[in-house]
Amino acid sequence: xxxxxxxxAIPAPAMRRAAGRSPGVSSLERLxxxxxxxxxxxxxxLILVIAxxxxxxxxxxxxxxxxxxxxxxxxxxxxxxxxxxxxxxxxIIWQSCFFAITAVLLKALIGxxxxxxxxxxxxxxxxxxxxxxxxxxxxxxxxxxxxxxxxFDPSYSSINWIINVFGFPSIPWLGQPWWARxxxxxxxxxxxxxxxxxxxxxxxxxxxxxxxxxxxxxGATSWQRLRFIxxxxxxxxxxxxxxxxxxxxxxxYDIVRVLTNGGPRDTTHLFATYAFQVGILSGNLPxxxxxxxxxxxxxxxxxxxxxxxxxxxxxxxx
Amino acid sequence: xxxxxAANRDFPRVYGKVGSLHRERLWALRLSYAxxxxxxxxxLAPPFYMLVTSxxxxxxxxxxxxxxxxxxxxxxxxYAAILxxxxxxxxxxxxxxxTILVVAITMVISVLAAFALSRMRFWGSxxxxxxxxxxxxxxxxxxxxxLYQIVGGLGLLNSIWGLVLVYPTLTxxxxxxxxxxxxxxxxxxxxxxxxxxxxxxxQMLLKIFIPVALPGIIAATIFAFTVSxxxxxxxxxxxxxxxxxxxxxxIVSQLVRGDTFAWGQIMAGALIAAxxxxxxxxxxxxxxxxxxxxxxxxx
Numbered sequence: 001x002x003x004x005x006x007x008x009a010i011p012a013p014a015m016r017r018a019a020g021r022s023p024g025v026s027s028l029e030r031l032x033x034x035x036x037x038x039x040x041x042x043x044x045x046l047i048l049v050i051a052x053x054x055x056x057x058x059x060x061x062x063x064x065x066x067x068x069x070x071x072x073x074x075x076x077x078x079x080x081x082x083x084x085x086x087x088x089x090x091x092i093i094w095q096s097c098f099f100a101i102t103a104v105l106l107k108a109l110i111g112x113x114x115x116x117x118x119x120x121x122x123x124x125x126x127x128x129x130x131x132x133x134x135x136x137x138x139x140x141x142x143x144x145x146x147x148x149x150x151x152f153d154p155s156y157s158s159i160n161w162i163i164n165v166f167g168f169p170s171i172p173w174l175g176q177p178w179w180a181r182x183x184x185x186x187x188x189x190x191x192x193x194x195x196x197x198x199x200x201x202x203x204x205x206x207x208x209x210x211x212x213x214x215x216x217x218x219g220a221t222s223w224q225r226l227r228f229i230x231x232x233x234x235x236x237x238x239x240x241x242x243x244x245x246x247x248x249x250x251x252x253y254d255i256v257r258v259l260t261n262g263g264p265r266d267t268t269h270l271f272a273t274y275a276f277q278v279g280i281l282s283g284n285l286p287x288x289x290x291x292x293x294x295x296x297x298x299x300x301x302x303x304x305x306x307x308x309x310x311x312x313x314x315x316x317x318x
Numbered sequence: 319x320x321x322x323x324a325a326n327r328d329f330p331r332v333y334g335k336v337g338s339l340h341r342e343r344l345w346a347l348r349l350s351y352a353x354x355x356x357x358x359x360x361x362l363a364p365p366f367y368m369l370v371t372s373x374x375x376x377x378x379x380x381x382x383x384x385x386x387x388x389x390x391x392x393x394x395x396x397y398a399a400i401l402x403x404x405x406x407x408x409x410x411x412x413x414x415x416x417t418i419l420v421v422a423i424t425m426v427i428s429v430l431a432a433f434a435l436s437r438m439r440f441w442g443s444x445x446x447x448x449x450x451x452x453x454x455x456x457x458x459x460x461x462x463x464x465l466y467q468i469v470g471g472l473g474l475l476n477s478i479w480g481l482v483l484v485y486p487t488l489t490x491x492x493x494x495x496x497x498x499x500x501x502x503x504x505x506x507x508x509x510x511x512x513x514x515x516x517x518x519x520x521q522m523l524l525k526i527f528i529p530v531a532l533p534g535i536i537a538a539t540i541f542a543f544t545v546s547x548x549x550x551x552x553x554x555x556x557x558x559x560x561x562x563x564x565x566x567x568x569i570v571s572q573l574v575r576g577d578t579f580a581w582g583q584i585m586a587g588a589l590i591a592a593x594x595x596x597x598x599x600x601x602x603x604x605x606x607x608x609x610x611x612x613x614x615x616x617x
Contacts, residue, residue, distance in 0.1 A: 038519055039438035043446065046431035046494060053487045054453045057464035064464060114357055117350040129354050131603055136361050138599045138606075140548030142566045143588040147368040150581055156379070158367055158386040190361065195610070202611040244455075251457030254550040258570055272459035272551070279463045280555055289463045296460070303455045307448070 065290035079290035088266055089274075093294065095181070096270045100249040103188040107249075108242055110189065111196020118197070119204045130201070137194040145258040148187045149174075152259070177267035180260050184268050187255050192248075196241060203237040204230070240309045243302040250298055271295050365589075372396050372586040379581060396582035397590075406587055408561055409568035412478050413547060413591075416564055419482045420546040424489040425539060432497030433523050437509065447498060454491035458551045461487065466555050476559045484556075485546045492545075493538040496612040500534030501527055537609030540602055544595045565591040 068075045083089045114133065118126055136144065151158050152173035160170040173183045211229050220228070231238075253272040256262065262269040262277060269277070271294055279288015371379065373392040378384065400406050434440075435447050465484055466475075474480030504527060512522050528535065553567040560572050569587045573580065599606050 035438050036440035039434040039440045039443070042430040042434035042438075043443075045427040046450070046490065047446070049427060049486050049490050050449060050453050053465070053484060054456055054461065054491075057461045057468060058456065060464040060467070061460070064467070110357075113353065117353040117357075120346055120350040121354070127603075129358070130607075131600075132358050133354070133361055134599070134603075134607070135365065135596070138544070138596055139365060139592045140544075140550070140566055140595065142548065142550040142570055143592045144364055144368075146570065146584060146588050147364040147371075150371060150585065151364060151367055156382060156386060161386050190364070194361065198607060198610055202607075247455055247457060251459040253459050253554075257550075257554070272457075275459065275463065276551075276555065280466065285463055285467065292460050292463060295457070299455065299457070299460070303452060306455065307451065310451070 061289045061293060064286050065293055067286040069284050069286060071286060079287045083287070083290060083294075089291075091267070092269045092271065092274050095268065096250060099181070099185060099188070099252075099268075099270060100246060103185050103192070103249050104242060104245050106185070106189045107192040107196050107245060108238070110193040111241075112200050112238075114193070114197040115200035115204055118201055130198070133197060134194045136191050137198075141191050142254040142258055144191065145187055145255050148183075148190075149259050152183055174260055175264060177264055180264055180268045184256055184259055187259060188249060188252060191255070192245060196245070199237060199241045200234065203234040207233045236309050236313050240306055240313070243306045243309070247299055247302050250295055365592075368585045368589055371581055372589055374582060376582060396580075396586040400583050400587045400590065403583075405560055405572060406568070409563055409565045409572075410591075412562060412568075413564040413566075416478050416481050416485065417543060417546045420485040420489060421539060421542045423482070424486055424493050424542040425535070427486065427490050428494035428497050428538065429523075429528070429535065431494050432501050433527055435494075436498045436501035450491050450494050450498075453487070454495060458488060458549075462551050462555045465552070469556055475556050476562055477557075478562050478564070480556050481549075481553060481564065484552050485549060488545050488549060488552075489542040493542055496538055496541075496609060497531070497534055499612060500531040504530050533605060533608065534612075536602065536605045537612060540598055540606050541609045543598060547595055 064071075065079055066074050066076055068078075118129055118133075121129070150156075154172065154175060157170065157173060159173070164170060171179055174180050207230060211233070212225060215225050215229055250270075251272055252270055253276070256268055256270055256273045257276070260268045262273050266274075271291055275288045275291035277288075278291055279285050282288075367387065370387060370389050373394065373396070374389050375391060375393050375395070378390060384390070431450075435443050435450075465487075469475055469480045469484060472480070472483075474483060508526055508530070509522055512526055517525070548566060549564070550566045550570075553564050554571075557563050557567060560568065563572065569584065569591060573584045573587055
């Protein structure tokens with residue numbers, strides 16, 4: 001036998017040549033070199049996050065919601081039936097819908113208006129205004145809501161101070177159900193309107209200028225330009241933004257938690273805050289899971305339409 | 319004859335129209351500025367009031383006869399108090415640790431995955447890309463109860479490591495989604511040239527894709543940073559021990575207690591906590607906005 005060095009040197013090329021035929025180590029090596037294998041390895045962490053921390057918990061939530069409080073027996077849909085039969089939960093469904101729909105509509109209208117106003121002023125100044133108007137979106141909402149809470153404070157309300165200056169009586173902001181609901185919506189609109197503004201401004205900028213020139217030659221009024229050029233061109237972005245915001249607003253937690261914590265008398269609870277109270281604070285995890293799963297149908301519908309809108313838009317660009 | 323008469327008749331109207339158009343435009347501009355000023359006043363009022371409160375003395379704050387919106391004798395005692403409070407500094411440290419780790423994990427996962435999904439078509443890659451977008455739409459408030467059990471099962475309740483584990487559900491889907499968009503916009507000729515020169519996949523990612531898509535990477539990093547800094551639902555659900563709390567829940571649950579609120583300190587703490595995302599925003603505004611709008615306009 002030759003010394004070790006030569007013994008190794010000779011079989012090596014032979015093995016490589018045989019790689020095409022013989023199974024074993026070499027085919028494993030081939031598998032590792034394949035493009036799809038590399039791609040799979042690169043996406044593996046992503047797949048783990050999605051499967052382990054989103055898909056599995058979502059499925060687990062559905063299973064959990066069919067258990068009894070001690071999680072010892074399967075009670076089918078009893079948690080859902082119990083919730084639907086309770087007067088207070090029906091009010092929470094109503095309040096969640098009222099909150100989300102009102103807030104999203106207001107955010108969309110204010111955002112659309114501001115985007116237009118921003119688009120009209122000379123380009124030089126736009127950056128400065130845009131930067132200022134986006135501030136509410138940048139501050140973590142849990143913290144800015146603390147500021148709002150202090151502004152609504154019953155004894156030292158600075159908002160009431162302004163209202164009094166104009167000669168109107170003070171408003172019991174967080175003390176009465178309707179005012180509390182309005183307060184929660186106000187904070188949400190304050191936080192979310194800048195996002196709509198930025199999205200709509202981006203959309204406005206992408207409308208080709210020639211269309212407006214053509215319309216001006218045809219003698220279109222500003223209303224006609226809005227109705228027949230701007231809105232159709234922005235349609236997709238408007239619907240994507242509205243649906244996306246609908247999901248986020250429905251699932252809102254922090255504003256209600258900090259501002260009213262569901263009060264007065266549970267009138268401002270949303271699905272998320274109520275699920276937290278039932279599931280974590282009262283320790284009834286299955287019923288809490290059932291509460292939060294009431295959001296699922298709305299999410300599914302909105303997600304379907306968003307996905308359709310985004311795919312359509314991708315095709316338009318391509 | 320008739321033509322000339324018509325022209326004569328029409329000219330004044332044309333001039334009149336031009337004049338009114340000019341006036342119309344002027345009014346539109348005034349309306350724009352008026353709306354923007356009003357909106358800025360309303361949008362900036364809460365942070366301004368937080369600032370005013372944080373530099374007021376307690377005596378001045380308690381005096382209800384004064385205008386609450388102005389401060390007469392500014393003081394920094396609340397800032398000194400909050401920055402000298404070891405509990406607050408612990409919140410700050412926890413937030414920094416969690417955010418840095420989550421941003422790093424997010425960027426590694428999403429850049430690798432986006433590279434693979436945008437360039438190497440493989441079985442199921444299209445489905446996975448759609449799945450990424452759908453997971454972005456699943457809100458944290460739907461997942462916190464099952465995750466409470468899962469995190470509890472791993473023994474990570476009441477620990478910042480539990481937060482490091484679950485925060486990627488907030489950041490990874492969106493970051494991957496916008497990175498796919500940015501990578502897809504890089505011309506194919508660039509990687510073909512690299513392949514001809516004998517570049518391997520890792521070389522292509524490090525030497526071509528990351529440098530070219532740097533604006534996208536910055537936008538995604540900013541997004542991951544702001545989201546993990548502001549996360550509220552998960553820490554509220556998973557953490558009850560003050561020494562493991564990040565800033566958001568720490569300020570809301572620990573500084574706000576009892577009947578007499580130390581409003582000056584709460585506002586000072588909230589402003590300090592809000593500072594990092596605001597600073598990032600001020601300096602990197604264009605990237606911030608690019609990331610914000612990328613979700614719907616790219617991809």
